[in-house]
Amino acid sequence: MGASTDQSRFSNLRSQAEVLDGDDVLRHLRDEFRIPSKADIKRTTLEDQQQKEDRNSNDPDPAPIPTDETTTCTYLCGNSLGLQPKRTATRINQYLQTWSTQAVQGHFKPLSDSPLPTWLDADSRAAKLMSPIVGADESEVAVMQTLTANLHLLMSAFYRPDPNGKHKIILENKAFPSDHFAVLSQIRQHGLDPATSMVTIESPYSEDSLLTTYDIQSVISKHAADTALILLPGIQYYTGQLLDIPTITAFAHKHDIFIIWDLAHAVGNVPLHLHDWDVDAAAWCTYKYLNGGPGCIGGMFINSRNSLVSTTIADPEPERGYGKRLSGWWGNDKATRFQMETKFHPVKGAAGFQLSNPSILDITSLSASLEVFELAGGVSALREKSMKLTAFLEQSLSALSEDAKKLFRIITPSDPDQRGAQLSILLDDGLLGPIMKEFEKIGIVVDERKPNVIRVAPSPLYNSFAECVTFAEGLEAALLATQK
Known part of the structure; x- marks a missing residue:
């Protein structure tokens, strides 16, 4: 009975998230960012062994790097470090090309095929x-x-x-x-x-x-x-x-x-x-x-x-x-x-x-990201989505089991006008370390503030409503695991 109820709770939330994500007019901005996979955040090398072998071989069809929704991590840490826009590498490469081909002239000489300003x-x-x-x-x-x-x-x-x-x-x-x-x-x-x-x-x-x-x-x-x-x-x-x-x-x-x-x-x-x-x-x-x-x-x-x-x-x-x-x-x-x-x-x-x-x-690097803000139509449009995201995250956390909810509380104001994208969650003493280890295992990235606070920040530029549910499920599982 309990397991069925749990499944129903999160199933209902996922159905709501699917509708909200489908109605999100800014959802295309997620494609502007590089989101680490679950495998990425567990690695201790820049690339995995399969990628190395593909790169070093003459295989004309190397194995693709997984990028679909099912393999990306749940990254809710934009309040600490935002994700990398895809265009960042393009703009930096254009800068490096300017430096390599123009040297000191890059300070003053505009290039007709470059979107970058002179360094001056x-x-x-x-x-x-x-x-x-x-x-x-x-x-x-x-x-x-x-x-x-x-x-x-x-x-x-x-x-x-x-x-x-x-x-x-x-x-x-x-x-x-x-x-x-x-x-x-x-x-x-x-x-x-x-x-x-x-x-x-x-x-x-x-x-x-x-x-x-x-x-x-x-x-x-x-x-x-x-x-x-x-x-x-x-x-x-x-x-x-x-x-x-x-x-x-x-x-x-x-x-x-x-x-x-x-x-x-x-x-x-x-x-x-x-x-x-x-x-x-x-x-x-x-x-x-x-x-x-x-x-x-x-x-x-x-x-x-x-x-x-x-x-x-x-x-x-x-x-x-x-x-x-x-x-x-x-x-x-x-x-x-x-x-x-x-x-x-x-x-x-x-x-x-x-x-x-x-x-x-x-x-x-900064200007590359600011270009994405222009695509979004400015901060007001992002704020509108952000308030919905944070409210849905709060709703998802309220759906946790009573056994889980007694182990934490949200210390960020509940009034949407008195908060940004972040919810700070105060855990019971001694839970921070074990919770963060559980998150690492299941591919959830959030920020910790010792001794007992995790900060969760869904960014409207690249986070989805579905990820709010994923976090809530992960938090409940991690909390209950600490009680066994």
């Missing part, structure tokens, strides 16, 4: 592709450096503490460690003590580290008189909670406080309107939902009012025309960048905060 303009094209994803004017976006480096650059420019006035930085108590480290070091760089200059926000009511807008506003109000800067995540990495960016930004401005947003888990995941929300500044990585590749180049938003340049190239003292910032030659005006002038006159906008010339390999 690669950062500008990437900013153009990125700007609609974050809801900004193109001039307010720079594709540069990496996330923590960009946070440091922003704080170096806009954290101007007065030991006798505004000197504190407010952040959440469970901030991603790198953000926490950056704040600590910035405070110490100014000769201040984190014990008195750093304030952390913690909810007095939530056992799951969720922060209400009221919690955040209360801390801001309490410390407004001596707070110089706020650093918050758009989506909290551990819980998957989406914060109310426009409301909190407006509240910070009401108290004359500069606010920076870490959008690592929000960019490419939820619609952003940084310009319309009057956000001061933001930074993000590009290897999660943006699928740029591991450690890929980051991005930065600086509101146009914070990057004004009022002097001209000919001004003998150009530094009078822009605010405090760290500077480098790639941020210099393009008209004089290669004249090797020693007077820095920045490009107007966020691009004027650039330092060294960017990695063209990184930008090429």
